[in-house]
Amino acid sequence: MEINGYTRTCGLMGNPVEHTMSPLIHNTLAKKLCHNLVYIPFHVEQGKEADAVKGAFALNFLGLNVTVPYKSKVMDSLTEIDELAEKIGAVNTLVRTPNGFKGYNTDMLGLYRAMCSEGIQIEGEDVILLGAGGAARAVAFLCASKNAARVYLLNRSKDKAEAVAKEVNEKSGRDCIYPMALDDYRSLPDKKFLAVQATSVGLYPDADRAVIEDEEFYRKIHTGYDLIYRPCETKFMALTKKQRGSAFHGLKMLLYQGIIAYELWNKLSVSEEMALEVYCMLQE
Ligand code: ATR
Numbered sequence: 001m002e003i004n005g006y007t008r009t010c011g012l013m014g015n016p017v018e019h020t021m022s023p024l025i026h027n028t029l030a031k032k033l034c035h036n037l038v039y040i041p042f043h044v045e046q047g048k049e050a051d052a053v054k055g056a057f058a059l060n061f062l063g064l065n066v067t068v069p070y071k072s073k074v075m076d077s078l079t080e081i082d083e084l085a086e087k088i089g090a091v092n093t094l095v096r097t098p099n100g101f102k103g104y105n106t107d108m109l110g111l112y113r114a115m116c117s118e119g120i121q122i123e124g125e126d127v128i129l130l131g132a133g134g135a136a137r138a139v140a141f142l143c144a145s146k147n148a149a150r151v152y153l154l155n156r157s158k159d160k161a162e163a164v165a166k167e168v169n170e171k172s173g174r175d176c177i178y179p180m181a182l183d184d185y186r187s188l189p190d191k192k193f194l195a196v197q198a199t200s201v202g203l204y205p206d207a208d209r210a211v212i213e214d215e216e217f218y219r220k221i222h223t224g225y226d227l228i229y230r231p232c233e234t235k236f237m238a239l240t241k242k243q244r245g246s247a248f249h250g251l252k253m254l255l256y257q258g259i260i261a262y263e264l265w266n267k268l269s270v271s272e273e274m275a276l277e278v279y280c281m282l283q284e
Helices: 022-032 049-058 073-077 083-088 106-117 134-145 158-172 182-187 215-220 235-242 251-266 272-283
Strands: 008-014 037-043 063-066 093-096 101-104 126-130 150-155 177-181 193-197 221-226 246-248
Touching: 008 022, 008 049, 022 037, 022 251, 022 272, 049 073, 049 093, 049 101, 063 251, 073 101, 083 101, 083 106, 083 134, 093 251, 106 134, 106 251, 126 134, 134 150, 134 158, 134 177, 134 193, 150 158, 150 182, 158 177, 177 182, 182 215, 215 221, 215 235, 221 235, 235 246, 251 272
Parallel strands: 008 037, 008 063, 126 150, 126 193, 150 177, 193 221, 221 246
Antiparallel strands: 063 093, 093 101
16 A cells, blocks of 8 residues: 555664564564555664653654563653553554653464464463463463463573562462473473473574483473464474474564554454464464
């Protein structure tokens, strides 16, 4: 569609933004749905994030995505924050309202939709969650809010695992997160788990590494979900498959966090068929 006086603008603010796939998701959706909308990545210098939010509002932007390192920092510049995003303590999507932007976190809902689309269930499951950074915190909230039975949160630094478990247990009102040191994985109950890999280990170009290398550990996994999508087969996935588990990478999570943002900006729902068409383009 031709850019003209009616074109609505959305974008991504972050640093760096060079390798983002979000423009492909949003500009493809706009094209397929015949919306007069453009999505542009913006490199924002540290310390300029409040100016960027203010400027985007003044320029009549419909919405923004927010990525590293600003997901928590922009929260002070918003007029409203969705309850879930408030709990998680991070926003990745800003939606225009009459007085300013409202912040949402579509990362977690995106992961949930991605898991549903793969037929992965959280409710009633015992989960191993690897990591205690920002991404793992959001996954812990997801597991608590979707009624996972128990979540064993394993992290290299145990104090961080304890802090995340305490916070999520308190805020969710469910005592379902059990913190553990990563090295204690041998003391996990002897059964099969859904495992979510939420550390940064294995991310390109460190593709030949997994946060736990011991093949025995992977016998405990019936389904492994790695939040990393580059490379598209991580070592965590390969080790899971080797022990006959199913394994998934995080590309669908990326897809659905974008789709949910697009839905919030345009007040519509994107069909599953359309979502999968966009997914095919992301895989190319
Ligand atoms: P994100 O926002 O993507 O979650 P983060 O907050 O920097 O990123 O968190 C990175 C996670 O990967 C943490 O859980 C980190 O463990 P620590 O809390 O002990 O630092 C984990 N991680 C990073 N490198 C690791 C490594 N070499 N071995 C084990 N865990 C690692």
